[in-house]
Amino acid sequence: MTEHVGIDTHDAWVEFPIFDAKTRSLKKAFLGKAGGAIGRNTSDVVVVEALRDITLSLKEGDRIGLVGHNGAGKSTLLRLLAGIYEPSRGSAQIRGRVAPVFDLGVGMDPEISGYENIIIRGLFLGQTRKEMLSKIDEIADFTELGDYLEMPLRTYSTGMRVRLAMGVVTSIDPEILLLDEGIGAVDAEFMKKARKRLEALVKRSGILVFASHSNEFLAQLCDTAMWIDHGTVRMHGGIEEVVGAYEGPEAAEHVARTIRELEAENEREKAAGA
Numbered sequence: 001m002t003e004h005v006g007i008d009t010h011d012a013w014v015e016f017p018i019f020d021a022k023t024r025s026l027k028k029a030f031l032g033k034a035g036g037a038i039g040r041n042t043s044d045v046v047v048v049e050a051l052r053d054i055t056l057s058l059k060e061g062d063r064i065g066l067v068g069h070n071g072a073g074k075s076t077l078l079r080l081l082a083g084i085y086e087p088s089r090g091s092a093q094i095r096g097r098v099a100p101v102f103d104l105g106v107g108m109d110p111e112i113s114g115y116e117n118i119i120i121r122g123l124f125l126g127q128t129r130k131e132m133l134s135k136i137d138e139i140a141d142f143t144e145l146g147d148y149l150e151m152p153l154r155t156y157s158t159g160m161r162v163r164l165a166m167g168v169v170t171s172i173d174p175e176i177l178l179l180d181e182g183i184g185a186v187d188a189e190f191m192k193k194a195r196k197r198l199e200a201l202v203k204r205s206g207i208l209v210f211a212s213h214s215n216e217f218l219a220q221l222c223d224t225a226m227w228i229d230h231g232t233v234r235m236h237g238g239i240e241e242v243v244g245a246y247e248g249p250e251a252a253e254h255v256a257r258t259i260r261e262l263e264a265e266n267e268r269e270k271a272a273g274a
Ligand SMILES: Nc1ncnc2c1ncn2[C@@H]1O[C@H](COP(=O)(O)OP(=O)(O)OP(=O)(O)O)[C@@H](O)[C@H]1O
Pocket: 016, 034, 035, 036, 037, 048, 049, 050, 068, 069, 070, 071, 072, 073, 074, 075, 076, 077
Protein backbone atom coordinates (compact mmCIF):
# COMPACT_ATOMS: atom_id res chain seq x y z
CA MET A 1 0.00 0.00 0.00
CA THR A 2 1.31 3.48 -0.79
CA GLU A 3 1.50 5.79 2.19
CA HIS A 4 -0.46 9.00 1.88
CA VAL A 5 2.52 11.20 2.79
CA GLY A 6 5.96 10.45 1.42
CA ILE A 7 8.92 11.50 -0.69
CA ASP A 8 10.68 9.17 -3.11
CA THR A 9 13.36 10.29 -5.49
CA HIS A 10 15.27 7.93 -7.70
CA ASP A 11 18.61 8.90 -9.28
CA ALA A 12 17.30 12.46 -9.54
CA TRP A 13 19.46 15.14 -11.17
CA VAL A 14 18.97 18.88 -11.28
CA GLU A 15 21.09 20.65 -13.88
CA PHE A 16 21.12 24.34 -14.72
CA PRO A 17 22.08 25.12 -18.32
CA ILE A 18 24.24 28.24 -18.49
CA PHE A 19 24.07 29.63 -21.99
CA ASP A 20 26.39 32.57 -21.43
CA ALA A 21 29.17 30.71 -19.57
CA LYS A 22 32.71 31.78 -20.48
CA THR A 23 34.24 28.32 -20.19
CA ARG A 24 35.10 27.44 -23.79
CA SER A 25 38.11 25.42 -22.74
CA LEU A 26 36.06 23.34 -20.30
CA LYS A 27 36.09 19.70 -21.42
CA LYS A 28 35.28 17.58 -18.38
CA ALA A 29 33.09 18.17 -15.32
CA PHE A 30 35.01 20.42 -12.98
CA LEU A 31 34.73 20.26 -9.19
CA GLY A 32 35.61 23.36 -7.18
CA LYS A 33 35.65 23.76 -3.40
CA ALA A 34 32.21 25.36 -3.38
CA GLY A 35 29.32 24.68 -5.75
CA GLY A 36 28.19 21.75 -7.84
CA ALA A 37 30.21 20.30 -10.73
CA ILE A 38 30.33 22.34 -13.93
CA GLY A 39 30.10 20.19 -17.03
CA ARG A 40 28.46 20.00 -20.44
CA ASN A 41 25.23 18.29 -21.44
CA THR A 42 24.67 16.18 -24.57
CA SER A 43 23.99 19.34 -26.60
CA ASP A 44 27.41 20.70 -25.49
CA VAL A 45 25.81 23.44 -23.39
CA VAL A 46 27.60 24.25 -20.11
CA VAL A 47 25.57 23.06 -17.12
CA VAL A 48 25.90 23.33 -13.35
CA GLU A 49 25.20 19.88 -11.96
CA ALA A 50 23.52 21.04 -8.75
CA LEU A 51 22.22 17.56 -7.83
CA ARG A 52 23.33 14.19 -9.12
CA ASP A 53 21.88 10.72 -8.53
CA ILE A 54 19.77 11.64 -5.53
CA THR A 55 17.92 8.57 -4.26
CA LEU A 56 15.97 9.28 -1.15
CA SER A 57 12.94 7.87 0.59
CA LEU A 58 11.19 9.72 3.40
CA LYS A 59 8.02 8.76 5.22
CA GLU A 60 5.73 10.25 7.86
CA GLY A 61 7.53 11.29 11.02
CA ASP A 62 10.95 11.71 9.38
CA ARG A 63 12.82 14.83 10.44
CA ILE A 64 15.91 15.17 8.35
CA GLY A 65 18.61 17.84 8.39
CA LEU A 66 20.71 18.70 5.33
CA VAL A 67 24.35 19.63 5.89
CA GLY A 68 27.08 20.45 3.39
CA HIS A 69 29.39 23.13 2.01
CA ASN A 70 28.28 26.31 0.22
CA GLY A 71 26.74 25.35 -3.07
CA ALA A 72 26.54 21.66 -2.14
CA GLY A 73 22.94 21.50 -3.34
CA LYS A 74 20.88 21.76 -0.14
CA SER A 75 18.59 24.57 -1.32
CA THR A 76 18.27 22.96 -4.74
CA LEU A 77 17.18 19.72 -3.06
CA LEU A 78 14.53 21.61 -1.06
CA ARG A 79 13.29 23.18 -4.28
CA LEU A 80 13.17 19.78 -5.96
CA LEU A 81 11.13 18.44 -3.03
CA ALA A 82 8.83 21.48 -3.22
CA GLY A 83 8.13 20.73 -6.89
CA ILE A 84 9.71 24.06 -7.91
CA TYR A 85 12.33 22.18 -9.96
CA GLU A 86 11.64 19.08 -12.01
CA PRO A 87 14.46 16.54 -12.14
CA SER A 88 16.38 16.82 -15.42
CA ARG A 89 17.03 13.06 -15.15
CA GLY A 90 15.61 10.41 -12.82
CA SER A 91 12.39 10.88 -10.87
CA ALA A 92 10.97 12.67 -7.84
CA GLN A 93 7.64 11.70 -6.33
CA ILE A 94 6.21 13.92 -3.62
CA ARG A 95 2.99 12.90 -1.87
CA GLY A 96 1.32 15.31 0.56
CA ARG A 97 0.69 19.02 1.06
CA VAL A 98 4.04 20.79 0.88
CA ALA A 99 4.84 24.04 2.70
CA PRO A 100 8.15 25.60 1.77
CA VAL A 101 9.53 28.16 4.24
CA PHE A 102 12.22 29.72 2.10
CA ASP A 103 12.23 32.52 -0.41
CA LEU A 104 10.61 34.59 2.29
CA GLY A 105 9.59 37.10 -0.33
CA VAL A 106 7.44 34.59 -2.21
CA GLY A 107 3.77 34.94 -1.38
CA MET A 108 4.42 38.17 0.51
CA ASP A 109 3.95 41.79 -0.51
CA PRO A 110 6.29 44.38 1.06
CA GLU A 111 3.78 47.20 0.64
CA ILE A 112 0.89 45.68 2.59
CA SER A 113 0.56 45.05 6.32
CA GLY A 114 1.62 42.00 8.31
CA TYR A 115 -2.04 41.05 8.82
CA GLU A 116 -2.73 41.19 5.08
CA ASN A 117 0.43 39.23 4.40
CA ILE A 118 -0.69 36.48 6.77
CA ILE A 119 -3.78 36.04 4.58
CA ILE A 120 -1.84 36.29 1.31
CA ARG A 121 0.77 33.77 2.39
CA GLY A 122 -1.99 31.40 3.53
CA LEU A 123 -3.71 31.68 0.12
CA PHE A 124 -0.35 31.02 -1.52
CA LEU A 125 -0.10 27.82 0.53
CA GLY A 126 -3.53 26.63 -0.61
CA GLN A 127 -5.79 27.90 2.21
CA THR A 128 -9.05 29.79 1.66
CA ARG A 129 -9.52 33.37 2.84
CA LYS A 130 -12.18 32.16 5.30
CA GLU A 131 -9.81 29.59 6.80
CA MET A 132 -7.12 32.22 7.20
CA LEU A 133 -9.50 34.73 8.78
CA SER A 134 -10.47 32.18 11.41
CA LYS A 135 -6.81 31.67 12.36
CA ILE A 136 -5.48 35.16 12.07
CA ASP A 137 -5.73 36.11 15.78
CA GLU A 138 -3.93 32.99 16.87
CA ILE A 139 -1.19 33.51 14.27
CA ALA A 140 -0.84 37.16 15.29
CA ASP A 141 -0.40 36.11 18.94
CA PHE A 142 2.19 33.54 18.02
CA THR A 143 4.31 36.02 16.05
CA GLU A 144 4.39 38.49 19.00
CA LEU A 145 4.71 41.28 16.44
CA GLY A 146 2.03 43.42 18.13
CA ASP A 147 1.38 46.76 16.44
CA TYR A 148 3.91 45.94 13.74
CA LEU A 149 1.25 43.73 12.18
CA GLU A 150 -0.47 46.96 11.09
CA MET A 151 2.72 48.20 9.43
CA PRO A 152 3.87 47.43 5.87
CA LEU A 153 6.05 44.35 5.64
CA ARG A 154 8.96 46.37 4.21
CA THR A 155 9.50 47.81 7.72
CA TYR A 156 10.23 44.31 9.12
CA SER A 157 13.64 42.81 9.85
CA THR A 158 14.49 39.37 8.44
CA GLY A 159 13.73 37.70 11.78
CA MET A 160 10.35 39.46 11.95
CA ARG A 161 9.48 38.16 8.48
CA VAL A 162 10.49 34.66 9.53
CA ARG A 163 8.20 34.94 12.57
CA LEU A 164 5.30 35.78 10.26
CA ALA A 165 6.11 32.95 7.84
CA MET A 166 6.52 30.43 10.68
CA GLY A 167 3.23 31.51 12.24
CA VAL A 168 1.36 30.92 8.99
CA VAL A 169 3.07 27.66 8.12
CA THR A 170 2.66 26.04 11.53
CA SER A 171 -1.01 27.01 11.61
CA ILE A 172 -1.97 25.33 8.35
CA ASP A 173 -0.90 21.77 9.10
CA PRO A 174 1.32 21.05 6.13
CA GLU A 175 2.22 17.41 5.62
CA ILE A 176 5.68 18.13 4.30
CA LEU A 177 7.54 21.08 5.75
CA LEU A 178 10.66 22.34 3.97
CA LEU A 179 12.77 24.82 5.91
CA ASP A 180 15.83 26.68 4.72
CA GLU A 181 18.56 28.37 6.69
CA GLY A 182 16.71 31.68 6.90
CA ILE A 183 14.76 30.58 9.95
CA GLY A 184 18.04 30.91 11.86
CA ALA A 185 17.33 34.65 11.78
CA VAL A 186 14.88 34.40 14.69
CA ASP A 187 16.07 34.90 18.25
CA ALA A 188 16.60 32.06 20.73
CA GLU A 189 13.39 32.55 22.66
CA PHE A 190 11.18 32.56 19.59
CA MET A 191 13.07 29.56 18.22
CA LYS A 192 12.19 27.65 21.38
CA LYS A 193 8.50 28.45 20.94
CA ALA A 194 8.61 27.68 17.22
CA ARG A 195 10.42 24.40 17.88
CA LYS A 196 7.59 23.21 20.13
CA ARG A 197 5.02 23.97 17.41
CA LEU A 198 7.18 22.37 14.78
CA GLU A 199 7.67 19.26 16.90
CA ALA A 200 3.92 18.99 17.46
CA LEU A 201 3.31 19.52 13.78
CA VAL A 202 5.78 16.86 12.72
CA LYS A 203 4.30 14.46 15.29
CA ARG A 204 0.74 14.95 13.98
CA SER A 205 1.81 13.73 10.56
CA GLY A 206 4.37 15.07 8.30
CA ILE A 207 7.91 15.16 7.17
CA LEU A 208 10.44 17.86 7.95
CA VAL A 209 13.44 18.61 5.75
CA PHE A 210 15.66 21.36 7.13
CA ALA A 211 18.80 22.77 5.50
CA SER A 212 21.11 24.61 7.88
CA HIS A 213 24.67 25.47 8.80
CA SER A 214 23.69 25.62 12.48
CA ASN A 215 24.25 22.31 14.25
CA GLU A 216 22.33 23.65 17.21
CA PHE A 217 19.15 24.16 15.15
CA LEU A 218 19.65 20.86 13.36
CA ALA A 219 19.93 19.00 16.67
CA GLN A 220 16.84 20.77 17.96
CA LEU A 221 14.61 19.97 15.02
CA CYS A 222 15.92 16.83 13.31
CA ASP A 223 16.69 13.26 14.24
CA THR A 224 18.62 12.21 11.13
CA ALA A 225 20.90 14.07 8.79
CA MET A 226 22.08 13.89 5.21
CA TRP A 227 25.45 15.22 4.08
CA ILE A 228 25.24 16.69 0.58
CA ASP A 229 28.62 17.02 -1.09
CA HIS A 230 28.98 18.54 -4.59
CA GLY A 231 25.42 17.59 -5.43
CA THR A 232 25.52 13.99 -4.24
CA VAL A 233 24.53 12.26 -1.00
CA ARG A 234 27.77 11.55 0.82
CA MET A 235 26.19 10.13 3.97
CA HIS A 236 22.76 9.61 5.54
CA GLY A 237 22.36 8.56 9.16
CA GLY A 238 21.99 9.67 12.77
CA ILE A 239 22.52 13.39 13.19
CA GLU A 240 25.46 13.06 15.57
CA GLU A 241 27.19 10.58 13.29
CA VAL A 242 26.71 12.65 10.13
CA VAL A 243 27.72 15.98 11.72
CA GLY A 244 30.77 14.19 13.19
CA ALA A 245 31.84 12.91 9.77
CA TYR A 246 31.23 16.28 8.11
CA GLU A 247 32.71 18.58 10.75
CA GLY A 248 34.61 16.47 13.26
CA PRO A 249 34.22 15.17 16.83
CA GLU A 250 33.77 18.56 18.50
CA ALA A 251 30.73 19.36 16.37
CA ALA A 252 29.33 15.87 17.07
CA GLU A 253 29.78 16.43 20.80
CA HIS A 254 27.92 19.76 20.49
CA VAL A 255 25.03 17.94 18.83
CA ALA A 256 25.00 15.24 21.53
CA ARG A 257 25.03 17.91 24.27
CA THR A 258 22.16 19.83 22.63
CA ILE A 259 20.10 16.63 22.40
CA ARG A 260 20.81 15.78 26.07
CA GLU A 261 19.78 19.29 27.15
CA LEU A 262 16.55 19.09 25.16
CA GLU A 263 15.70 15.72 26.66
CA ALA A 264 16.38 17.02 30.17
CA GLU A 265 14.19 20.05 29.47
CA ASN A 266 11.36 17.86 28.19
CA GLU A 267 11.62 15.68 31.30
CA ARG A 268 11.49 18.75 33.55
CA GLU A 269 8.43 20.07 31.70
CA LYS A 270 6.74 16.68 31.95
CA ALA A 271 7.43 16.51 35.69
CA ALA A 272 6.15 20.06 36.18
CA GLY A 273 2.98 19.27 34.23
CA ALA A 274 2.33 15.94 36.01
N1 LIG B 1 19.32 29.25 -10.55
C1 LIG B 1 20.55 28.72 -10.66
N2 LIG B 1 21.24 28.80 -11.83
C2 LIG B 1 22.46 28.25 -11.95
N3 LIG B 1 23.10 27.60 -10.97
C3 LIG B 1 22.46 27.48 -9.79
C4 LIG B 1 21.16 28.04 -9.56
N4 LIG B 1 20.80 27.75 -8.28
C5 LIG B 1 21.81 27.07 -7.74
N5 LIG B 1 22.82 26.90 -8.64
C6 LIG B 1 24.07 26.17 -8.44
O1 LIG B 1 23.72 24.91 -7.89
C7 LIG B 1 24.67 24.50 -6.93
C8 LIG B 1 23.95 24.20 -5.63
O2 LIG B 1 23.46 25.39 -5.06
P1 LIG B 1 22.53 25.42 -3.75
O3 LIG B 1 22.01 26.81 -3.62
O4 LIG B 1 21.58 24.31 -3.82
O5 LIG B 1 23.60 25.13 -2.61
P2 LIG B 1 23.47 25.13 -1.02
O6 LIG B 1 23.99 23.82 -0.54
O7 LIG B 1 22.08 25.50 -0.62
O8 LIG B 1 24.50 26.28 -0.63
P3 LIG B 1 24.61 27.31 0.60
O9 LIG B 1 24.99 26.52 1.82
O10 LIG B 1 25.71 28.21 0.15
O11 LIG B 1 23.28 28.02 0.72
C9 LIG B 1 25.72 25.62 -6.84
O12 LIG B 1 26.82 25.24 -7.63
C10 LIG B 1 25.02 26.82 -7.44
O13 LIG B 1 25.97 27.60 -8.11
